[in-house]
Amino acid sequence: NAGVTQTPKFRVLKTGQSMTLLCAQDMNHEYMYWYRQDPGMGLRLIHYSVGEGTTAKGEVPDGYNVSRLKKQNFLLGLESAAPSQTSVYFCASSPFRTGYSGELFFGEGSRLTVL
């Protein structure tokens, strides 16, 4: 069972370039999340989705867009990358609504560097 898979695992971008991070889960989870992790700041929620075709903003959504066209996939896009977006990005999925009984299953992370 693959669980939550993120691609790519590493990427270096130049300022202004665009890219998409792909998250795929094979657990039939309804809820999916994108977090970024920076030193000393924990995990901050960028966007999340409570089901196919739905998305919502998290704590730090500016500069990012997301899409959930298929239940198993959650895409995170950077239209014009900035150095402040250098971070480690984690995708997570949950079988229930977080806040009630759902634990998060995390992918292995994608390390993005913007020069």
Place this chain on the structure above:
Amino acid sequence: GQQVMQIPQYQHVQEGEDFTTYCNSSTTLSNIQWYKQRPGGHPVFLIQLVKSGEVKKQKRLTFQFGEAKKNSSLHITATQTTDVGTYFCAGPDNQGGKLIFGQGTELSVKP
């Protein structure tokens, strides 16, 4: 806005010493979750506490949820080098749709 604060940020211990990290929320939580992230790894779910005053144990790890459901703690007895990593607490936001993480406590264990 709603905040989840965690202290200390770093803790260095000698192998065999005990370790405790504390989590405080600005609001009452319906539940609290704990995660562990090994260096270079991803967060892994440890446990969820739901009831006021709840205490749960996993081998050398003891988790507590405060009576007011606004604070929690994780205590590790007799640390081992395998305990190294960052421990996060997380609680649902007021609307229940998102999980808010504390900043984490990074534990290092000297053999």
